[in-house]
Amino acid sequence: MCEEGGLRFGSLPEPLRLSLGFVGACSPFFLGVLKKDPSLVSVLRSLGERGCRVYDPDDALRKCVGEAADRDALARALRQWRNREMAIIAWQDISGQLGIDEVLARISHTAEAAIRAALSWLFEDTCRRWGVPRRSDGSAQNLVVLGMGKLGGRELNFSSDVDLIFAYLEDGELSDRNATTYAEFYTRLARALVQVLDAVTEDGFVFRVDLRLRPFGDSGPLVVSFDSCERYYQAQARDWERYAMVKVRAVGGDPEDGAEFERFFQPFVYRRYLDYRVFGELRSLKGKIVAELRRKDRGDNIKLGPGGIREIEFIGQAFQLIRGGRHVGLQDRSILVVLERAGQLGLLDREAASFLCEAYRFLRKVENRLQEYEDKQTHDLPTSPERRELLAYSMGFDCWDGFGDELERIRRRVHGIFSEVIAEPSPQVTAEPMLDGSEAELALALAGFGGAADAMADALVKFRASAPIRRLGTGAMGELHRVIGKLLAELGHLGAADAAAILPRVLRLLESIAGRGVYFSLLAENPAALSQLVKLAAASPWIMRLISSAPILLDELLDPRTLYSPLTREALAREADILVGSLAPEDEEQLMLRLRQFKAAHQLRIAAADIMKVIPVMVVSDYLTDLAEVMIERALRLAWRATAARHGVPPVETGASPDFPGFGVIAYGKLGGIELGYGSDLDLVFLYDGVASDAVTDGPRPVSAAEFYARVIQRLVSLLTTEMLGGALYEVDLRLRPSGSSGLLVSKVDAYENYQLQRAWTWERQALVRARFVAGDPQVGARFDAIRRAVLCTERDSRQVRLDILAMREKMRESLMDRRPGVFDLKQGVGGIADIEFIVQFGVLVSAAKHCEITRWTDTVRLLESLLTIHFLTPEQADRLRRAYCDYRGEVHRLALQEMPALASSSEFTEHRMAVQAAWKHIIETPAP
Known part of the structure; x- marks a missing residue:
């Protein structure tokens, strides 16, 4: 028969018997609990054999607390339950049945369950004695317990303190004779809770409680109201308290009240801008950590010593405090999640991030082994040979030397990474700029x-x-x-x-x-x-003005790899979805502001790559067009959601898009032609289809389908054009819709088709050459494409088209061209951009009836290639027009970045202008025989 400390294990299966002996040797605490409660062996046997928990700790807790007749009995029941649960965790940890992540989460759950159970019992008991505090709606109002530090992060170690703050949402008075204030009531309740959890009795303690992180620290009130808490953190909180609040989480009391407190702390911790002001604060904190490291008694401390747990936590939380407001993924209470995401975001080298995660797990495992020995809050490595060998053995090493070498390797590298984070600034330049x-x-x-x-x-x-x-x-x-x-x-x-x-x-x-x-x-x-x-x-002065209007863009300058690398359409869409998804849907103002910041950041990337000639001019327009389309779609989603919430949606035919059923956005002009510049506005037309005009929406305030779509458009245009800090998202021009400014905001597809085929002017059909579907229901997009093709491919009198185009071009020159001597207007001047575009549009209008395939494209360059293919243009004409168009567009982009008008000297671009004028005279002014 095998005996361990007076316990008999001989009848147990050999694997369990060996694990009990191993764990008992590594943890006298575990052995002591087992002696007091031998029935625990059957629980461990079931857990080992079945791989499942037949013993439900929460159920056991509810039962023992429910049977408590008074506060002494409550304290005794909680301690006995806690010791039993911690012994189970120690056994599963040391025997290798649980990974360290799950061990830390289980310990945290144990503390949280004890806090909730004790608070619930004590709240009822205190209410019986003094009366019930109630909210303004009459419901009972419990205390809220906020967990800080490792408890908040669900990373509690075996013998850790729990850092708590006590708060309550609404203030008031009880209905007793003394008109006891809620502050007095909750102070009594909080004192009782601390006593029940923290006091050491013959059964030990539940969890040690640390209250020093509350407002004003030890000198502050034990319990704070929401209002006083708000005043303190907005006006009086010290900078380091942001650091302490990274992991704050409600762990007891009313869940809804707790969630309210969590929402309040979020903007206090995570600033909406990139918070580099925290550098000085973090550097000061780091200095204190470094000073602590120099203490002779810290060398063997795996938490506070060099390369210890606190250094890893500092690294992760530094990234959170500086960048958490911008990168929502960093707003996590788990240090492991934060480190992984810092690596994914490129804020930390991926390999270093992965190493830090594994180092953290290793050190936390060592920390638990140290504390599981006697259930004492220690972080110092043992000094006696016997204890050292036992620690190494519990960590899976054959001897202390092997364990010590691995621990030293990990700590040395952790400390190296720590030393690089928030490093001291380089010596300042000696020139003093603020002299007379x-x-x-x-x-x-x-x-x-x-x-x-x-x-x-x-x-x-x-x-x-x-x-x-x-x-x-x-x-x-x-x-x-x-x-x-x-x-x-x-x-x-x-x-x-x-x-x-x-x-x-x-x-x-x-x-x-x-x-x-x-x-x-x-x-x-x-x-x-x-x-x-x-x-x-x-x-570029334009870039400087862009940054001045949105200083948050300075963050983009930190990494040249991203500054000069604009994102693809797909990557833009992913980033925009993450941005919109991270904000509360009802906070429309913040959504509008963040969309403007998003657009400005990516405009900056495009402009920077353009200036440094990383991307060619045609790709600049592609990127600007992609960015605009992504912004339109996100703004449309917001407008649709807001309108549908109020009115419901119209009934549409089967097969319509679930996102924007029956609705489509058509882009004209530069957006339609994939030729946007830095300051271009958006020419938009809106269509709907697949729904009867007299149909009504299915919401609480029904309106007609046409009215619903019109309201979506009004909301969309407002989202795009509202002037905010940093300006509008885009300027929008709706005058190209049927009947212009006097027409309806949205047209039914059938009416639009009839208008284009029967009533549209030649200039409107010219505009249709560059029109395309950019957002909404793909079925509406397909219907529009068919209409556009049908209209453009209609047989036309080329003589009449030529006369109409000549008249329109002369009208534009008269009203828009800069006629000053010595100046060449790149857009409207003779031989400029507009002449090339008119040549292309004429070619499409008079050729598409026989060559409908040329209507596939909407951008001028590919349309030039299409007109060459059908021999409308000669190879020399097509090449000269293409080169002139690209060079003109490149110069227009360059001038825009210099905040200068699209004008050149009359001595510039002479070859291009002569080539365009020759093509114009041959194609437009000279009728075919």
Whole structure:
């Protein structure tokens, strides 16, 4: 017969007998619980044999708490239940039946269950004594227990404290004779809960409770109301408290009230902008950690020592605090999830992220083995040879040396990664930018700016005297000094003339963002971002204005790999869906703002790649068009959802799209022709089909189908055109719909078809050449494509078409062309872009009846190729027109980025203009014989 500490295991199956002996040797705590409660062996036997939990801890907890007659009995029952449950967890952990992730989650669940059960019992008991606190609707209102730290993250270690905050939602008074306030009631309840959980009795404790993270710490009230909590965190909370709130989670009390508190803390922790102001705070915190590491007694501490658990947690939470507002995936309480997502987002090297996850699991496993030994909160490695060998054995190593070598390897690498995160800034440039005029001039001259020093000094002096800069606080001013010093160093690599031109542009940007000093920190902390900013400032005032209107775009400068790599249509759609899905549907203003930021960020990428000639001009338009279509579809989804919630949706034919049944968005002009520029507006027409005009919607406020679609359009246009911080998403032009501005906002497809075939003017059919379906129900899109093809492929009198086109072109020149001497209007000038487009549209209108295949495309370049294929154009004409069109478009893009009109000198593009004029005269002005 085998005996262990007075227990007899001889009748047990050999695997269980061996595991009990192994775990008992590694954990005297486990052995002690087993001695007090031998019946636990049968539970362990069932668990081992069946691989399932025949013992339900929550059910056992409810039963023992329900039988408690008074608070002493409650305390005793909770401790006995807790010891039994923790012994089971220790056995499953040490014997290898559970992975460390599940062990931590089980311990956290045990603490949470104990808190909930104790609070429920004590709330009823306190209500019997003092009365019931009620909300304004009359329902009983319990205390809310907020779990912080590892409890909030469901990562509690074996002998951990639980960090708690006690709060309640609505204030008031009880109906007793003393008019007891809710604050008094909940304070009594909270004290009783702490006593039941924390006090050490002959049965031990349930969980140690730490309340120091509450507002005002130890000097603050034990319990806070929602209102006082809100006031504190909005006005008085210290910066480090954001760090503490990363894992906050309601673990007891009313679930709805708890969710309300969680929603309140979310924006406090995760700022909507990239929060580089937290760098100083994190660097200070890191400094404290480093100082702690230098203590001689920390070398063998696997939590606080070098390469320990706290360093890994700091790495993950630094990314959360800085970038969690932008990357919703980082807003997770689990450090492992955060590290994995930091790797996926490229914020942390993927291999390093994977290593940190495994290192964290290893260290937490060591931590549990240390604490499972005697159920003591320790993180120090043992010093005695016997304990060391036992720890190594419990970790699966044959000896201490093997375990120690692996632990040292892991800790050394963790500490190396930790040292690189929030590193100390490089020494500041010694040039002091905020001097008076003469000294600034001297400083700049000494820095090598030569003849440009005077102008640059003047720019700096004016900048320093501007109202936004004068209002800066000490901290922001210090960061600005760092930025200016590094900016001057960056400009020192350029010629004096270039530096003199660039400095005022960057200073205007800095002045525009002075109210948000966090961006000074971003530029001060990231020399590479400042370097990219200087490059873009040199190339494009438009980009600088874009960034000034949306300073959050400065984040895009951090990684040149993404800055100069615009996304494909599919990737844009995925990112936009993640963005929209991360925000509350009812928060329309925030959705509109974030869509504008999304568009601006991707416009910046396109413009940066364009300026650096990473992508050709035609691809620039493709990217801008893709971006516009993605924005239209997301805005349409929001408009549809809001309108359908109010009115329901119209009945449509079977087979319609489930997203936007019976509705389609048609793009004309540059969007239809896949030729958008940086400032292009959107020419849109809206159609509906598959529903009777007199049909009504199925919602609480039914309207006709036509009215429903009109309201969707009004909402869509509002979402796109509303001026917000950073401007409108797009300007929208609806004048190309049938009958123009006097026509209906939305046309039934049959009516649209009849109009195009019977009543449309030649210029409207010209516009149809570049029209295409871009969003909505694909069935409506297919119907539109058929109508467009039928209209364009109709036989026409080429002489009449020629006369109409000549008249329209002359009208446009008269009203739109810049006629100043020495100027060539790239768009409307003779031999310019519009002439090429009119040649193409004429070719389609007079040729498609015999060659309907040429209507497949809507963009000018591919239409030129199609007209060559059918011999409408000669190879020389097609080539010259294509090269002229691309060069003109490239120049228009370049001028737009310089915020200059689409004008060139009359001495430029002479060959192109002559070629276009020759084609125009031969094709348009000279009738075929």
